[in-house]
Amino acid sequence: MKLKFLLFVFLISFLLPVKSIFAGTILSGYKYAWSNNIGYINFENLIVNDSELSGSAWSKNNGWIKFNPTNGGVSNNNGDLSGSAWGEGTGWIDFNNVSISTTTGKFSGTATGDIIGTLTFDCPTYCDVRTDWRPAQSTSGSVARIKSSIVSSIENVFNKLGLENIIKSEEKKKVIKIKENKDNTEDNYSEILQSAPDNITKFYQSIGKAEPAIRAELDNVESFNSPITIKPTQSGLLVWDFSTEEMIKAGETKAVIIEFPKNITFSELTLKVNTKEIDNSLLQKDLNILDSIFEITAHDNNGNIVNIFSTPIKITIFIPDNLFKQKDLGIYYLLEGIKKWVKIPESEFDEKSITFFVNHLTHFAVFASPNDVLIISKNSSLLSIGELLIILLIILMLWFFKYKHKKISS
DSSP: OHHHHHHHHHHHGGGSOHHHHTOEEEEEEEEEEEETTTEEEEOTTEEEOSSEEEEEEEETTTEEEESSOTTOEEEEETTEEEEEEEETTTEEEEOTTEEEOTTTOBEEEEEEETTTEEEESBOSSSOEEEESOOOTTOHHHHHHHHHHHHHHHHHHHHHHTTOGGGSOOHHHHHHHHHHHHSOOOHHHHHIIIIIHHHHHHHHHHHHTOOOOGGGGSTTEEEEESSOEEEOTTOEEEEEEEOOOHHHHHTTOOOEEEEEEOTTSSSSOEEEEEEEEOOOGGGOOTTOEEEEEEEEEEEEOTTSOBOOEEEEEEEEEEEOSSOOTTOOSEEEEEEETTTTEEEEOSSOEEOSSEEEEEEEEOSEEEEEEOTTTOOOOOTTOOOOOHHHHHHHHHHHHHHHHHHHHHHHHHO
16 A cells, blocks of 8 residues: 555656746755855755745854845846845855856855855865756756655655655765764764764864864864874864863963875874973974974874875964964974974964974974074063164163263263
8 A cells, every 4th residue: 555655656746836846955965165254054955946045054153044034035047146145143145146057056156245254165175065956948957856856755755654764865874884883872973973073163163263174075084182093085184182271261272183185095094193291302402392292193904103195184283372472483393213303394373373284294393493582481571582682782882872971071
């Protein structure tokens, strides 16, 4: 009886109203856009038809964005979008410079808003939004939408009959695969899928920076404060936060972020980060170390150390020292064989962190040259050696002129 009913549903799907047939959805593997102000936005709940966009998009940091709000809305004219969407946390977002390809369904261009900044749909590697919508005159698109509508109808019937396990989406398959590869306890499963991503998001919010683009890549793996295992075909993000309660209260951060592109090596690797005690054997007379030495290590499945990669990885190190007033700073790596520190060129500093690219792993630390910098606490008001010399010279000149004037007067 159930099979006959399912067959009936399958046949009646061809007679669904035209409006349902030509409504497009967002493809599961292509749903993220990137805002330079608030990070990734997920468009999986967006609906596209021949005249307008409806439904909503989701921002982890700023909530839902509605595409058919009161006094607004986004229109679709053969792929050319116009109008505005609205979100409580994002305000109005202008879509006049966004379009959808009528042949591929790929979004392109940028949307803009006061809060969201610039919203990009077609970044080179990390954001890509696509829909199965095609204009009504496109036969191939119509067939795809009919197929999607039929599958959706059958899925709904299967769910009502308790047969939902017969049809599994790609996302469900990914979840099942993750669960099979991990401890099968419910607590661990929940921690894997929820805690780690949430902790990473919270960390980036705490440092006031946007989450890295690599989080939107397919086959990306992540870890927070625990070793990460990465395969050659995967990209990865490792965040290790060493901040103490005292640092957090003071608004300071001590952490390491590592971004791994795909194909950095030919075997599966497990990587971790440690801080290392500063001892005399690791110090250098002409350099003063700021805060800590960070040791980053990688091992293959056989426990062998791997420290050379075919592709550079991106590392960002945060230290609680205020770098803003420091001079002649550099990020250095330890040349293990001769125990000598080597400066990494083309690094980028801001007040609290330094970012650089390397194709190898070892010990890393931030150093300053004692010839140009006095290493002092951030609350100290001491001056650099150069500034002291200038002040001393001024004092000597004043004393000289005063002495000369006194001699002439006498």
